[in-house]
Amino acid sequence: MAVITLKNIKKNFGAVGVIGNVNLTIGEGELVIFVGPSGSGKSTLLRLVAGLEEVTGGQILIDGADVTDLGPAERQLSMVFQSYALYPTKTVRQNMSFGLEVARLPKAEIKARVDRVAGILKLEDYMDRKPRALSGGQRQRVAIGRAIVREPVAFLFDEPLSNLDAALRVEMRIEIAKLHQRLAATMIYVTHDQVEAMTLADKIVVLDKGDIQQVGSPMELYEHPANLFVAQFIGSPKMNVLSAHVDGKSVAFENGSRFALAGTAPVGLSKIGFRPEDISLVKDGGGQLSGTVEVVERLGSDTFAYVSVAPDSIITVRAIGNVAAITAGQKVGLALELSRLHLFAANGQTIVRPR
Amino acid sequence: MSIAGKSQKSAKFRCNRLLLTAVLGLYFIYTFIPIFYVITASTKTNPDLFNTFGLWFSNDFHLWQNLRDLFTLYDGIFLKWLRNTFVYATVSAVGSTVFATLAGYAFAKYDFAGKKFFYALVLGAVMIPQTALVIPIFLLLSEVGLLNTAWAVILPSLVFPTGVFLMRAYVDDAISNEIIDAGRVDGAGEFHIFSKLAFRMLMPGFTTVFILAFVANWNNYFLPLVVLNSPENFPVTVGLANWYATAVGGTGGVLLYTVVMAGSLVSILPVIIAFLIMQRFWQGGLGAGGVKA
Amino acid sequence: MSGTVTKRRPKSRVIISKKIAPYIFLLPFLLFFFAFLIVPLLYAFDLSVYKKTLVGGTRFVGGENYVKAFTDPKFWDGVLTLFKFGLMQIPIMLGLALLFALILDSGIVYAKSFFRVSFFIPYAVPAVIATLMWGYLYGPAYGPLTQVADALSLPRPEFFSAGAILPSIANIAVWEYMGYNMIIYVAALQSIPQDLEEASMMDGASAFAYAAKIKLPMIVPTIIVTIIFSIIGTLQLFAEPYLMINLARNVINTSYTPNIYAYTLAFTAQQINYSAAISFVLGGVVAVVSYVFMLAVNRGDDK
Numbered sequence: 001m002a003v004i005t006l007k008n009i010k011k012n013f014g015a016v017g018v019i020g021n022v023n024l025t026i027g028e029g030e031l032v033i034f035v036g037p038s039g040s041g042k043s044t045l046l047r048l049v050a051g052l053e054e055v056t057g058g059q060i061l062i063d064g065a066d067v068t069d070l071g072p073a074e075r076q077l078s079m080v081f082q083s084y085a086l087y088p089t090k091t092v093r094q095n096m097s098f099g100l101e102v103a104r105l106p107k108a109e110i111k112a113r114v115d116r117v118a119g120i121l122k123l124e125d126y127m128d129r130k131p132r133a134l135s136g137g138q139r140q141r142v143a144i145g146r147a148i149v150r151e152p153v154a155f156l157f158d159e160p161l162s163n164l165d166a167a168l169r170v171e172m173r174i175e176i177a178k179l180h181q182r183l184a185a186t187m188i189y190v191t192h193d194q195v196e197a198m199t200l201a202d203k204i205v206v207l208d209k210g211d212i213q214q215v216g217s218p219m220e221l222y223e224h225p226a227n228l229f230v231a232q233f234i235g236s237p238k239m240n241v242l243s244a245h246v247d248g249k250s251v252a253f254e255n256g257s258r259f260a261l262a263g264t265a266p267v268g269l270s271k272i273g274f275r276p277e278d279i280s281l282v283k284d285g286g287g288q289l290s291g292t293v294e295v296v297e298r299l300g301s302d303t304f305a306y307v308s309v310a311p312d313s314i315i316t317v318r319a320i321g322n323v324a325a326i327t328a329g330q331k332v333g334l335a336l337e338l339s340r341l342h343l344f345a346a347n348g349q350t351i352v353r354p355r
Numbered sequence: 356m357s358i359a360g361k362s363q364k365s366a367k368f369r370c371n372r373l374l375l376t377a378v379l380g381l382y383f384i385y386t387f388i389p390i391f392y393v394i395t396a397s398t399k400t401n402p403d404l405f406n407t408f409g410l411w412f413s414n415d416f417h418l419w420q421n422l423r424d425l426f427t428l429y430d431g432i433f434l435k436w437l438r439n440t441f442v443y444a445t446v447s448a449v450g451s452t453v454f455a456t457l458a459g460y461a462f463a464k465y466d467f468a469g470k471k472f473f474y475a476l477v478l479g480a481v482m483i484p485q486t487a488l489v490i491p492i493f494l495l496l497s498e499v500g501l502l503n504t505a506w507a508v509i510l511p512s513l514v515f516p517t518g519v520f521l522m523r524a525y526v527d528d529a530i531s532n533e534i535i536d537a538g539r540v541d542g543a544g545e546f547h548i549f550s551k552l553a554f555r556m557l558m559p560g561f562t563t564v565f566i567l568a569f570v571a572n573w574n575n576y577f578l579p580l581v582v583l584n585s586p587e588n589f590p591v592t593v594g595l596a597n598w599y600a601t602a603v604g605g606t607g608g609v610l611l612y613t614v615v616m617a618g619s620l621v622s623i624l625p626v627i628i629a630f631l632i633m634q635r636f637w638q639g640g641l642g643a644g645g646v647k648a
Numbered sequence: 649m650s651g652t653v654t655k656r657r658p659k660s661r662v663i664i665s666k667k668i669a670p671y672i673f674l675l676p677f678l679l680f681f682f683a684f685l686i687v688p689l690l691y692a693f694d695l696s697v698y699k700k701t702l703v704g705g706t707r708f709v710g711g712e713n714y715v716k717a718f719t720d721p722k723f724w725d726g727v728l729t730l731f732k733f734g735l736m737q738i739p740i741m742l743g744l745a746l747l748f749a750l751i752l753d754s755g756i757v758y759a760k761s762f763f764r765v766s767f768f769i770p771y772a773v774p775a776v777i778a779t780l781m782w783g784y785l786y787g788p789a790y791g792p793l794t795q796v797a798d799a800l801s802l803p804r805p806e807f808f809s810a811g812a813i814l815p816s817i818a819n820i821a822v823w824e825y826m827g828y829n830m831i832i833y834v835a836a837l838q839s840i841p842q843d844l845e846e847a848s849m850m851d852g853a854s855a856f857a858y859a860a861k862i863k864l865p866m867i868v869p870t871i872i873v874t875i876i877f878s879i880i881g882t883l884q885l886f887a888e889p890y891l892m893i894n895l896a897r898n899v900i901n902t903s904y905t906p907n908i909y910a911y912t913l914a915f916t917a918q919q920i921n922y923s924a925a926i927s928f929v930l931g932g933v934v935a936v937v938s939y940v941f942m943l944a945v946n947r948g949d950d951k
Contacts, residue, residue, distance in 0.1 A: 372758070376759070379763045382763075383763060383766055383767070387766070389782055389785060390781070392781060392785055405789065405790040408792065409790070454680065458673060461673035462674075467670040482876075487910075487928070490920070490927060491924065491927075492684060495691060514680045514684050514685050516681070516685075544665055576775060576886075577887065591774075595777065622774070623774070626772040626773075
């Protein structure tokens with residue numbers, strides 16, 4: 001398995017810059033997830049790694065060797081596509097064998113490899129079917145099987161689960177996680193779904209507008225987002241963000257409520273973020289903020305209250321304790337866990353405070 | 356596809372159904388009359404053609420005699436015409452469809468310098484009256500000495516811009532970019548991808564374009580009329596039209612009347628039968644192209 | 649950074665092949681496209697600016713043939729004939745095609761696929777043979793339609809008279825091409841999602857209202873395309889009237905349509921150069937008419 005290094009990667013489509021300047025190393029056996037909204041360049045970056053697009057500038061290295069000017073198969077990568085991209089006129093077996101046949105492997109070896117992978121993915125019973133006779137989950141497995149038989153140095157996944165329904169998505173997510181453990185393979189996985197990113201990744205790369213916003217483990221990104229974009233992108237429900245400014249020694253929200261922070265006042269403060277679980281509902285008048293409960297969502301395991309603290313500004317609270325008593329229309333106070341606030345400057349960067 | 360699911364049984368629905376079926380039935384009679392006429396006329400003697408009711412058979416069943424005349428007249432030249440038509444139409448249709456498929460695939464699946472320019476040319480060519488080209492083609496062919504050969508009919512017919520237009524739409528519809536990328540990741544080259552993966556996925560579109568090209572060439576009249584001059588090279592259309600002109604021209608040609616009808620019958624039957632057999636294919640392919648068009 | 653850059657390899661064959669593949673796919677088509685479309689076009693243009701004279705051979709005359717074409721009443725009479733023909737034939741043909749397509753698509757008739765296929769069959773009949781068939785049917789002496797009229801003691805229909813010849817030819821064209829257009833409409837209608845029909849039923853629309861108000865507007869782009877192709881087809885009219893010259897000798901002359909005129913000029917009158925100019929002006933007329941029609945349609949869209 002391989003180390004993949006991206007050096008100063010740039011990509012323009014015509015005059016439009018899609019990837020600004022990306023530097024990244026993907027370690028051996030790592031499952032790295034590119035995540036970002038649509039248009040962030042995550043899929044383009046993956047296609048650059050795959051060799052399906054040519055870079056405008058920069059270098060791609062696999063195990064130290066420059067592969068920038070090689071075609072996809074020559075990079076010895078394999079890829080699982082969003083639409084699975086199974087060859088509709090070929091059977092499952094032929095789909096899985098095709099790449100090996102192109103590489104002119106001996107027939108016996110092709111059969112052995114395909115059979116072994118079919119066993120791993122429990123595809124034995126479907127080998128002679130055409131893709132259209134398979135369910136979504138089976139097609140997904142064939143697509144993964146086709147990637148595995150080639151014994152690539154790394155796997156690339158382009159939003160592989162987005163065409164599946166919710167239940168199947170969870171199931172396949174677990175299968176991919178097991179597969180990663182089993183193969184100990186380097187994998188790059190693109191998704192717009194931050195839940196997939198959080199649950200699967202060894203390392204997440206958050207992209208926006210063609211630039212890397214932050215690289216780190218899921219919990220690092222969750223706990224210490226480098227900027228407002230990452231803070232709001234990672235985590236579900238989203239982090240609450242309110243405008244705020246420094247007023248003398250304390251910090252004031254726009255509606256006037258103010259409170260003191262330990263240590264020195266954060267210079268250049270523009271916004272404060274806090275996660276739904278870092279708020280507790282208290283009696284009206286208590287806490288740093290007060291507002292009216294608009295909607296209560298009871299999910300069984302969790303209860304979320306949506307509290308409006310100002311016109312157009314609704315705070316999501318994960319309520320704990322006596323959640324049955326919360327009702328819409330109630331006036332409540334919000335007590336913030338001050339040690340877990342995220343402070344952002346006007347340019348969106350996190351203001352790092354000594355802890 | 357039934358519109359009025361639950362009201363199927365209502366009297367009003369049944370009434371509409373009978374009325375609309377009757378409308379279609381009337382048009383069917385209109386469609387069928389000329390064909391039926393050809394059938395009855397082919398079975399008559401020349402005097403009967405003029406003296407008995409046109410839309411029914413006469414007592415004297417003369418079909419076999421007419422067919423014998425058709426195939427023996429002028430040393431059996433009609434058979435040559437049939438064979439010529441078949442060769443011209445098949446070679447032209449295969450060639451033009453293959454070229455259109457390759458070109459349509461390139462337009463649908465690649466970005467390359469000059470793409471917009473070339474495609475605009477193709478679209479513009481769809482608009483050019485083909486007949487406006489026939490006279491200069493005649494002169495050019497005469498300069499290279501190809502006049503009055505099969506090539507004179509076939510080579511110009513290999514250009515089928517409408518086919519390119521239809522195939523581009525069909526490729527767009529039938530083959531996702533991801534399939535082609537999957538082939539590339541699997542290590543297949545561009546031509547390998549086309550021949551081993553894409554082409555089979557394009558069969559319905561290919562069949563449709565082939566049939567359109569085949570019919571167009573089977574029916575072609577103006578081009579062969581201009582570029583061919585010896586009767587043994589004529590396709591059926593030109594040959595029969597000549598006999599017809601002789602027949603209606605009066606003097607001596609009158610005997611050709613029923614032979615021309617028998618010839619018409621013989622030349623349309625194979626195509627009609629082929630259409631009926633292959634309807635499943637052409638209707639499928641026309642869908643994708645037609646909608647995009 | 650340049651210090652750590654690994655030595656660059658030359659571009660892989662695979663990458664290069666991806667760049668040249670489209671040109672290779674296009675090559676066969678373009679080859680014939682240039683040889684039998686572009687070159688003849690240029691050649692025709694070249695011809696059209698020369699003139700052959702009895703003394704002095706062929707000489708360059710610039711726009712003279714065009715000036716002549718633009719003021720040639722024979723040419724413009726032919727164009728006028730085509731306009732009359734098109735205004736008669738295209739609406740009838742496409743109107744019927746649309747009506748039948750909607751009826752077939754609504755599924756409320758018996759024997760749907762039988763009608764669909766049989767209406768399409770005339771398309772497989774060569775125009776030449778269709779003209780022969782209808783020519784016999786129209787026949788003033790022996791034609792069955794005359795026989796029917798005689799039997800009913802009605803006046804004999806005069807299909808080849810000056811007033812009737814154009815509708816007679818238009819009828820042949822409708823017979824040949826109605827089904828082809830109908831099939832295109834049927835295909836377009838089939839692509840309309842089923843749930844639209846269900847939505848309109850929920851709204852209480854009748855089958856007829858659904859066909860007229862929902863389905864019809866959705867296939868307007870297809871209808872426009874068929875109209876343009878019909879216009880182009882009409883302006884190329886040749887085989888049908890040409891074959892009827894002998895039947896209606898007093899009505900159809902050698903300049904009845906521009907195509908017949910160009911053909912006669914080139915092969916009977918030996919005026920190749922002028923014939924080329926006529927073809928070019930006809931091509932121009934096709935382009936202008938198609939363009940004006942497109943413009944009118946787009947104008948309508950904006951409102």
